[in-house]
Amino acid sequence: MTSPHLLWLLSGIGGILILASIIGEILRLRLSPSGENPVVENLNARITAWWVMVILLAIAFVAGKAGVVLLFALASFAALREFLTLTTHNRADHWSLVACFFVVLPLQYIFVLTDLYGMYAVFIPVYVFLLLPVLSALRGDTRDFLVRVSETQWALMICVYCVSHVPALLYLRIPGFEGRTVMLIAYLIFVVQLSDVMQYVWGKLLGRTPIAPSLSPSKTWEGFILGALTAVAVGTSLWWMTPFSMLQAAAMCLLLTMMGFFGGLVMSAIKRDRGVKDWGHLIAGHGGFIDRLDSVIFAAPIFFHVTRYFWSLT
Amino acid sequence: MSPALRSIAALAVGQAISVFARFMTAPRAIWQGIEPVPKQRVYFANHSSNGDFVLIWTVLPAAMRRQTRPVAALDYWLTSPLRAFIGRAVFNAVLIDRRPENRAEDPVAQMAAALDAGSSLILFPEGQRNSAEAPLLPFKSGLYHLASARPSVDLVPVWIANLNKVMPKGEIIPVPLICTLTFGTPMHLAPGEDKPAFLGRAAATLLALRPKAQE
Numbered sequence: 001m002t003s004p005h006l007l008w009l010l011s012g013i014g015g016i017l018i019l020a021s022i023i024g025e026i027l028r029l030r031l032s033p034s035g036e037n038p039v040v041e042n043l044n045a046r047i048t049a050w051w052v053m054v055i056l057l058a059i060a061f062v063a064g065k066a067g068v069v070l071l072f073a074l075a076s077f078a079a080l081r082e083f084l085t086l087t088t089h090n091r092a093d094h095w096s097l098v099a100c101f102f103v104v105l106p107l108q109y110i111f112v113l114t115d116l117y118g119m120y121a122v123f124i125p126v127y128v129f130l131l132l133p134v135l136s137a138l139r140g141d142t143r144d145f146l147v148r149v150s151e152t153q154w155a156l157m158i159c160v161y162c163v164s165h166v167p168a169l170l171y172l173r174i175p176g177f178e179g180r181t182v183m184l185i186a187y188l189i190f191v192v193q194l195s196d197v198m199q200y201v202w203g204k205l206l207g208r209t210p211i212a213p214s215l216s217p218s219k220t221w222e223g224f225i226l227g228a229l230t231a232v233a234v235g236t237s238l239w240w241m242t243p244f245s246m247l248q249a250a251a252m253c254l255l256l257t258m259m260g261f262f263g264g265l266v267m268s269a270i271k272r273d274r275g276v277k278d279w280g281h282l283i284a285g286h287g288g289f290i291d292r293l294d295s296v297i298f299a300a301p302i303f304f305h306v307t308r309y310f311w312s313l314t
Numbered sequence: 315m316s317p318a319l320r321s322i323a324a325l326a327v328g329q330a331i332s333v334f335a336r337f338m339t340a341p342r343a344i345w346q347g348i349e350p351v352p353k354q355r356v357y358f359a360n361h362s363s364n365g366d367f368v369l370i371w372t373v374l375p376a377a378m379r380r381q382t383r384p385v386a387a388l389d390y391w392l393t394s395p396l397r398a399f400i401g402r403a404v405f406n407a408v409l410i411d412r413r414p415e416n417r418a419e420d421p422v423a424q425m426a427a428a429l430d431a432g433s434s435l436i437l438f439p440e441g442q443r444n445s446a447e448a449p450l451l452p453f454k455s456g457l458y459h460l461a462s463a464r465p466s467v468d469l470v471p472v473w474i475a476n477l478n479k480v481m482p483k484g485e486i487i488p489v490p491l492i493c494t495l496t497f498g499t500p501m502h503l504a505p506g507e508d509k510p511a512f513l514g515r516a517a518a519t520l521l522a523l524r525p526k527a528q529e
Contacts, residue, residue, distance in 0.1 A: 077490070078340075080490075081340060081490045081491060084489075084490075085476065085492040091482050094482060094485050094489060097489040098487045098488075101489060102487070280340065280492055281340075281342045
């Protein structure tokens, strides 16, 4: 499944990460020799997380379609575990929750793996939406019923439905782009994550005006605009790796950075509501899976459907 | 089974149980006013599931894990060969009999002997799994008797959050949810402190470790 473009992109990212690791190490030696500067520590933790992400993706790409589907199924599992830890449920929901993890999640990814678009596009929003509350209703406990079933459905939409649209990109049939759909995944994740990083970096350097101070004090207009522009510029310059023209790539990058930003905003609102700083602690002390993936989660289904509608034959 | 094979099997089963516990609960240890250092301790925790001691065992650093033995009910763990293997060989549990009329040995003497041999202990002072609405059942007196028998040993409170939701009593299939274990400042029996006062203080210390969101 590897294409020369993928190798170039991965080596490019590897180069950026090596540079980032060196800068991170210099900053650590200068400013935080015994871990006293939280900004430097946080930066280094993020760099490590990206290394892990890139290495896992590279392994999955080499392993082929099944490998990519499996990787994102596991990511869904970890995300769902984080999300449902924070939602409202009681003993009457035990079987619905078991079904989320051990029936809904595997089925959704089997539908993706077997390219059943007609199923994976509607399975969770239609079938699961209507049938899962029945499991909870049968147990007879009506306390907070609507809250419980709504939050469980939300968890599935975010953590399973949205995430599964990343590997689904592999199955698009774009004329002249056969055998290279893996580039769509690499491109999606690269642009969205770059936008996240650059918003963080520009925000730290020049951030003055908070966008939503009650939600996330670290999100500023300066950081957002400059970060998104940087990601759009870099993403557009890589148009030749994609099925898009230069102008189309620019529009697509703008869409991706906007959706990624919205994802961060909405997921922050949920965290605020539940009184937590991070979704989990998968990377000791540096947040959970959803914290790193919130922007990709929001961007993936829109990217999938826009690409499918305008470029794909299926 | 030969002893060598048995200990290899025990090691493998212990690792498998630990990996499964990590997969289901991604357990996170919060050390609050205490460090994870290899020092002799009695960990006492709230008890809502059979997985409780597995989680404590899983989040301890490997060197400490080998030194730490759960205190478990003989009348539960010796009821089948598989349970006996897991209780004895895998977790090296100190098995005590909860039924006074059947006892061959005094439970406090058994625990004190394990401490004298250099082990740390995991203890559930409620004496049984709690499936009630109240966060803690009244403590049994074992913790007090142990604290007066070995007054210098650190008694470390451990609050296990969320495991009761992973596997509510009576359910067969667990649901994966993140659990946290909060380890608190060690306590000791104060001079002149009587049993109700000490047990009350121990329960309050443990309850104080509950994560805010659960209250």
